[in-house]
Amino acid sequence: MYAKEKTGGELSVGGPSVRGMTNAIVVERLVKRFGATTALDGVDLTVAEGSVLGLLGPNGAGKTTVVRVLATLLVADGGRVEVAGLDVGRHADQVRAAIGLTGQYAAVDEYLTGFENLEMVGRLYRLGKRESRKRAGELLERFDLIDAANRPAKTYSGGMRRRLDIAASLINRPRVLFLDEPTTGLDPRSRLAMWEFIAELADGGTTILLTTQYLEEADRLADRMVVIDRGRVIARGTSDELKAQVGGQRLEFTVTDAAVLPRMVERLRPLGVDDPVVDEQARRLSLPVSGGAEVLAEALRLLDGDTSRIFDVGLRRPDLDDVFLALTGRAAEEVASDDDTTAEPAMTGGAR
Amino acid sequence: MSSLAATLSDSVVITKRNLIKVKRVPDLIVFATLSPIMFVLLFRYVFGGAIGGLPPGVSYAEFLLPGIFAQTIVLGSTTTGASIAEDLQKGLIDRFRSLPMARSAVLVGRTVADLGLNAISIVVMGLTGLVVGWRINSSVGEAVTGFLVLLLFAYAVSWLMALVGLLVRTPEVVNNASFIVIFPLTFVANTFVPLESFPSVLRTFAEWNPVSAVVQAARDLFGNTSPLAPVPDAWSLQHPVLYTLIWVVLILAVFVPLSVRGYGRAAGR
Ligand SMILES: Nc1ncnc2c1ncn2[C@@H]1O[C@H](COP(=O)(O)OP(=O)(O)OP(=O)(O)O)[C@@H](O)[C@H]1O
Ligand SMILES: [Mg+2]
Numbered sequence: 001m002y003a004k005e006k007t008g009g010e011l012s013v014g015g016p017s018v019r020g021m022t023n024a025i026v027v028e029r030l031v032k033r034f035g036a037t038t039a040l041d042g043v044d045l046t047v048a049e050g051s052v053l054g055l056l057g058p059n060g061a062g063k064t065t066v067v068r069v070l071a072t073l074l075v076a077d078g079g080r081v082e083v084a085g086l087d088v089g090r091h092a093d094q095v096r097a098a099i100g101l102t103g104q105y106a107a108v109d110e111y112l113t114g115f116e117n118l119e120m121v122g123r124l125y126r127l128g129k130r131e132s133r134k135r136a137g138e139l140l141e142r143f144d145l146i147d148a149a150n151r152p153a154k155t156y157s158g159g160m161r162r163r164l165d166i167a168a169s170l171i172n173r174p175r176v177l178f179l180d181e182p183t184t185g186l187d188p189r190s191r192l193a194m195w196e197f198i199a200e201l202a203d204g205g206t207t208i209l210l211t212t213q214y215l216e217e218a219d220r221l222a223d224r225m226v227v228i229d230r231g232r233v234i235a236r237g238t239s240d241e242l243k244a245q246v247g248g249q250r251l252e253f254t255v256t257d258a259a260v261l262p263r264m265v266e267r268l269r270p271l272g273v274d275d276p277v278v279d280e281q282a283r284r285l286s287l288p289v290s291g292g293a294e295v296l297a298e299a300l301r302l303l304d305g306d307t308s309r310i311f312d313v314g315l316r317r318p319d320l321d322d323v324f325l326a327l328t329g330r331a332a333e334e335v336a337s338d339d340d341t342t343a344e345p346a347m348t349g350g351a352r
Numbered sequence: 353m354s355s356l357a358a359t360l361s362d363s364v365v366i367t368k369r370n371l372i373k374v375k376r377v378p379d380l381i382v383f384a385t386l387s388p389i390m391f392v393l394l395f396r397y398v399f400g401g402a403i404g405g406l407p408p409g410v411s412y413a414e415f416l417l418p419g420i421f422a423q424t425i426v427l428g429s430t431t432t433g434a435s436i437a438e439d440l441q442k443g444l445i446d447r448f449r450s451l452p453m454a455r456s457a458v459l460v461g462r463t464v465a466d467l468g469l470n471a472i473s474i475v476v477m478g479l480t481g482l483v484v485g486w487r488i489n490s491s492v493g494e495a496v497t498g499f500l501v502l503l504l505f506a507y508a509v510s511w512l513m514a515l516v517g518l519l520v521r522t523p524e525v526v527n528n529a530s531f532i533v534i535f536p537l538t539f540v541a542n543t544f545v546p547l548e549s550f551p552s553v554l555r556t557f558a559e560w561n562p563v564s565a566v567v568q569a570a571r572d573l574f575g576n577t578s579p580l581a582p583v584p585d586a587w588s589l590q591h592p593v594l595y596t597l598i599w600v601v602l603i604l605a606v607f608v609p610l611s612v613r614g615y616g617r618a619a620g621r
Contacts, residue, residue: 085543096452107443111373123365124453126358154378315385 024049024176024207025070031078032065032231039065041231042079047209047224052202055211056224058328062231063211064104070209071101075242084176085222086116090341097125103213104181106165110154114145118151118171125172132171142197158185166194172199177201179210183217195220214278217319229328242323248273249301253285254312261285267302271295282309359454364447366461370435371468384469384502386404388424388477395420395544396484406546406582407435413485418498419543421477425506426471426538430530432466432510436517437526441527445618463510470506474499484491496572500598505566508603516608517616534556537563547584562599568592 025047034038040062047053055063068074070083081088084098108117115136122132124269140149143163148156153164162185169177181197183191198221202208212218218225219239227235227242235242251271255261258280265276265285274288289295296315300307374380400412436459439445448458478486488495513530520526540554541564547555558564569592571577588595 093452096450099450101447101450103443103446105443107447109369109373109444110442111376112369116369116372120365120369121451122448124362124448124451124457126361140390181585202582 008168022049022085023047023082025209026082027066027079028081029079030069030076030081032062032069032074033077036291040069040076040230043228043231045226045233045236047207049075049207050200050205051223052204052208052210054218054225055209055228056215056218056225056324057211057228058347060230062182063228066228067101067103067178067209067211067232071099071178072096088118097172098175098248098312100169100172100177102166102169102177102179102182104184104301106158106161108156108164108168109154113150113152113242114140114148114156114160115166116243118168121168121172127171137172140172142192143167159187159190162186163194174206176207177209180209181211181213183212185213191217215319215324219243219319227299227327228325235323242327243318244324246318246326248290249317250290251287251289251295252314252316253310255283255285255309256311257309258283260306260309263306264303267304268299271302273300289315296347355454356530357610359457362453362457363460363464366457367468368461369465370461370465374465374469378537380469380536381472384428384473385476387419388473389480391420391424392477392480392484394530394609399544410488410515410578411485412582413481414487414489414574414576414578414593415546415571416544417486418557418574418576419513419541419567421474421502421570422505422567423543423612424473424477424539425502425511426563427534428470428473429466429506429509430513430527430534431469432462433465433513433517433520433526434523435462436514437521437523439616440518440521441523445615448619449616455616457509457607459514459608459615461618463507466510467503467507474502486576490573494575497569497593501573502566504600505562505596508514508600508607509574511607512603515614517583518618529568537561542567542589546581559584562596564589565592565599566596569596 019059023046025045027045027347028045030040030043031038043062043066045053045055045066055066057063061246065074069076069081070088072088072095075089083095086098088095109120112120114235118136118139119132122135125128127134127135138147140146141337143166145160145163145167148160153161156164162182166179166182169179186194186262198208198210202221208221210218222239224238225236225242226233230287235245237245243271251263251268253260255264261278261280261283265278268274268285268287273290275285276285278285293315296313385416395416396413397431400416406412406415436445439448439458490498507554516530517523517526520529522544540550540558541561542558543563547558547564550558565588568589569584572592
């Protein structure tokens with residue numbers, strides 16, 4: 001009912017519409033300033049009930065600021081923000097009762113044990129003593145913290161604190177969950193476990209807005225993604241849509257001697273759908289192509305057996321890292337040429 | 353749950369959390385008791401002979417102890433500011449602010465826990481005082497009122513410190529900043545020496561300094577005054593309990609709303 005296709009200045013990709021579904025999160029023309037810094041400059045996004053949105057962007061893009069506004073911790077300077085059908089400015093307490101927040105830095109009380117931390121948060125969600133204790137026990141179990149349940153959180157490793165922090169945000173079985181870089185600082189095994197858990201929550205119908213630096217994470221967990229940079233949305237869509245936007249597949253050759261590259265370029269040019277890119281330093285040739293494995297066979301035929309200097313060859317699809325670099329790189333250039341007086345936004349206070 | 357009951361229940365949860373920290377960090381309680389003992393002994397025996405101005409026949413121990421009570425618990429209230437700043441820094445205030453809990457509960461829970469610590473230190477100081485010659489020469493009811501007036505004033509100061517903690521945001525800075533304010537307030541007063549010994553401008557300040565009134569109220573209520581050492585004529589010292597209560601109401605009326613508002617806007621990191 002809140003769904004509305006927004007068209008900002010960004011590269012918009014159509015994608016499956018959420019029209020007709022309820023949106024658990026609606027953000028329209030959100031502006032947030034910190035003194036002279038405009039951290040958010042008209043952000044629009046919606047998250048359909050029960051879906052997962054990945055919010056991506058380089059350091060200082062404004063991801064944490066979006067999350068903090070949505071979680072009622074910051075008051076917006078402009079725009080409309082609704083969570084669970086409620087305006088966050090006017091109904092902050094009702095919003096708080098419906099959400100769970102895991103901030104970018106773990107917020108656990110070091111002097112309390114894991115159990116006491118969770119019980120306290122449960123009590124503050126007004127779950128009652130019995131229910132708070134029950135939920136605390138369940139979540140400690142779920143997050144593999146049972147053995148450490150009765151130790152002060154001071155003695156926890158970074159990963160354990162992170163898990164305890166996420167457990168705290170789930171005490172209330174929130175309808176809408178905000179996760180600001182939930183797996184930063186986790187080892188690969190814990191990260192996989194966390195991914196499984198987030199996917200489980202999403203399957204259970206929780207609406208999740210997740211920020212991350214790991215594109216693989218967004219690729220795995222998010223139904224849709226929004227890429228922001230310098231407080232503006234620069235792209236949105238599903239993972240496939242974003243990849244398609246950056247380009248199709250490429251034929252890539254790595255050779256043992258850069259001297260053979262010009263000759264290879266000559267021979268392969270007819271196969272390309274666009275200009276080849278040669279990186280002499282990396283001894284690599286990259287050629288945009290269309291088609292499947294037959295292109296590879298055709299390429300090898302064109303090289304006419306002259307393959308002794310080829311070290312590696314393959315057909316590559318762009319991954320989200322390519323998308324990310326292409327999008328944020330381009331955005332940075334545009335801003336620089338638009339307005340030469342705008343320096344890199346200063347990183348004040350945001351990170352520690 | 354009615355909103356008052358909810359606020360109370362949230363405040364109890366937070367107070368418990370703060371007291372658990374006291375249990376887990378025994379140093380806190382050790383210092384909360386050792387430093388008052390040190391103050392009592394230091395002033396009683398090291399400065400006791402040197403600080404003059406008292407007419408012969410007046411017990412310095414009886415004169416001194418109410419002053420030490422006041423100074424120690426006012427200093428004790430500064431921990432409120434440092435603890436709030438620490439919670440801000442560690443992101444805990446963010447966590448609390450994202451919960452549907454009462455807005456005032458974090459501050460109520462904090463100030464109440466610090467009141468508890470102050471009560472412990474006043475008991476320790478009283479016992480030490482009895483050992484070094486301090487006596488209560490009044491009824492039980494008056495003595496209890498004396499302790500209550502002291503604690504009430506300290507509680508009000510806690511709310512002032514809460515705002516300082518929210519604004520300054522760095523525990524170490526809160527500590528330094530509050531010493532700059534608290535030391536003059538507790539020394540330019542009748543805490544350790546009779547006011548007759550002050551030069552006239554300082555003397556007027558000291559007479560109207562609420563700390564002097566708190567100390568005078570305690571002396572009156574513990575029966576630690578002596579006809580040999582008359583109380584200055586200033587209204588504030590002739591009616592020290594009333595004057596103290598006026599200050600308590602004033603401080604609370606200003607700093608409770610300001611601190612709660614500050615909490616609502618505070619952002620960690
Ligand atoms: N409290 C604040 N005061 C001043 N500036 C701030 C504050 N919080 C954030 N900013 C600024 O707003 C911009 C966006 O910051 P934000 O923390 O939202 O970025 P982010 O995308 O989360 O970055 P990261 O990936 O490093 O976490 C930055 O330029 C930051 O310096
Ligand atoms: Mg961030």
